[in-house]
Amino acid sequence: MVNLAIIAVLAAPATLALGAGGCTSAELAAPQVHARIGPAAAQRVKRVVALPATCGSLALHMVRDATDHATWEVDECSRAALEGIDQAVRAALDFAGYEVIDAERVNATTAQRHEAEQRNGRGDGERTSQTVGATFNDATPFEQAEILQELGADGVLNTRIWIGADVGMSGRRTVAVQVRLVASRDRALVWARRCELEVGAGRDPLAMERAARCAAKGARPQ
Amino acid sequence: MVPVRWLPLLIVLTGCPWTAPTPLARVYHGPAFRAPAQTLAALPVVCATEPELCTPAHAAAVANATRMTLEFAGYSVVDSELLNAEMRRRTTKAAVSVSARAPDVEPAVQRNEFLPPPDAIPVDSEVSGGVTWAQASPAQQQDLLGAIGVDAVLQTRVAFGVAHGLSGQRTITVSMTVSRLDAAVVWASSCDVETGDYHSNEQAIELATRCALESATLW
Numbered sequence: 256m257v258n259l260a261i262i263a264v265l266a267a268p269a270t271l272a273l274g275a276g277g278c279t280s281a282e283l284a285a286p287q288v289h290a291r292i293g294p295a296a297a298q299r300v301k302r303v304v305a306l307p308a309t310c311g312s313l314a315l316h317m318v319r320d321a322t323d324h325a326t327w328e329v330d331e332c333s334r335a336a337l338e339g340i341d342q343a344v345r346a347a348l349d350f351a352g353y354e355v356i357d358a359e360r361v362n363a364t365t366a367q368r369h370e371a372e373q374r375n376g377r378g379d380g381e382r383t384s385q386t387v388g389a390t391f392n393d394a395t396p397f398e399q400a401e402i403l404q405e406l407g408a409d410g411v412l413n414t415r416i417w418i419g420a421d422v423g424m425s426g427r428r429t430v431a432v433q434v435r436l437v438a439s440r441d442r443a444l445v446w447a448r449r450c451e452l453e454v455g456a457g458r459d460p461l462a463m464e465r466a467a468r469c470a471a472k473g474a475r476p477q
Numbered sequence: 478m479v480p481v482r483w484l485p486l487l488i489v490l491t492g493c494p495w496t497a498p499t500p501l502a503r504v505y506h507g508p509a510f511r512a513p514a515q516t517l518a519a520l521p522v523v524c525a526t527e528p529e530l531c532t533p534a535h536a537a538a539v540a541n542a543t544r545m546t547l548e549f550a551g552y553s554v555v556d557s558e559l560l561n562a563e564m565r566r567r568t569t570k571a572a573v574s575v576s577a578r579a580p581d582v583e584p585a586v587q588r589n590e591f592l593p594p595p596d597a598i599p600v601d602s603e604v605s606g607g608v609t610w611a612q613a614s615p616a617q618q619q620d621l622l623g624a625i626g627v628d629a630v631l632q633t634r635v636a637f638g639v640a641h642g643l644s645g646q647r648t649i650t651v652s653m654t655v656s657r658l659d660a661a662v663v664w665a666s667s668c669d670v671e672t673g674d675y676h677s678n679e680q681a682i683e684l685a686t687r688c689a690l691e692s693a694t695l696w
Contacts, residue, residue: 431545
């Protein structure tokens, strides 16, 4: 009787593991790619201005400040992460034959730059630079339309990233990246491509990159 | 054989709803439904509840999910937060220490495990001046939207119900309305999902957003 009890206690974690392993929720869903061709697909769109990616995430992390006050914040949509996704998407489209122009690098006005360098007697010091101007993203829609015309850009590319909420004990979540190209003349859709991945907890940056590469793959100019 | 004294407990447990209630979606086609709305201006998501429950991150997540789904469904969506009524001014500041001992010009290639790259130069960028769409007067807002070819406005709301039951569950409602610039409703969609035993707040927001969007775009 005692032996049976010991076996039952030892077997309990194994039973739990078998039970959990048998759950369908433990298996990650296969990547899904959705593509849509729009009414402007027949237009010649080759030179495109790429807007910065936008991001939203429901995978919140608790952050405690000095007073032990807890707040829920998003780690995944950091500026560095979004810049990385932008570069991955733009590089893929560049390679596919598009001429991609970074919107952040297009000046709407001529910028003014002021540089100053201060050094002490030993030759050490600080160099500062201040640039005041406006980029494509700071302009009004009318000014943006003029800039697109001046650049000879016939398309505008936007990227959206979405990270879903944690599901299950493993904290798996859905990461989706959507890349969309519209004609600059009338904002008609050329194509949109979307890739959704399901990943375990703590793998968002890698999943964002994989989803971005997956979404941008296969896009070619007419 | 189940002891008789456990029977009441078993009966009670069997009667418990172990599966989450099905999300409940409602879709309304307004008087302007027959007039096609192609280009939408998406307003910021309104999430008016206790700040601990609904953070700006929740609102940003719902906004992005909504906009990307509607864009994929064929709409052209303009983010109102990124719309400028007057050009804005961007000031970028960078500061770097210089030393008499180190060379002023950094080597072009620095990705070397023996010579790791220096800490990134802190760049501080600030946007000021100008007028965003949200700061403009209602008349200016209307004029700007009309001038850039926007024919409808998307309004999205997230609402948290009052906590009820032993687990303090709440009903989370995500609702979205597309109305033309003259305020005539094109369509509205709303979905309720329960939190508590069944879903975390974030899961419920995700489910309600997907449910409201799919109900609106899959007719």
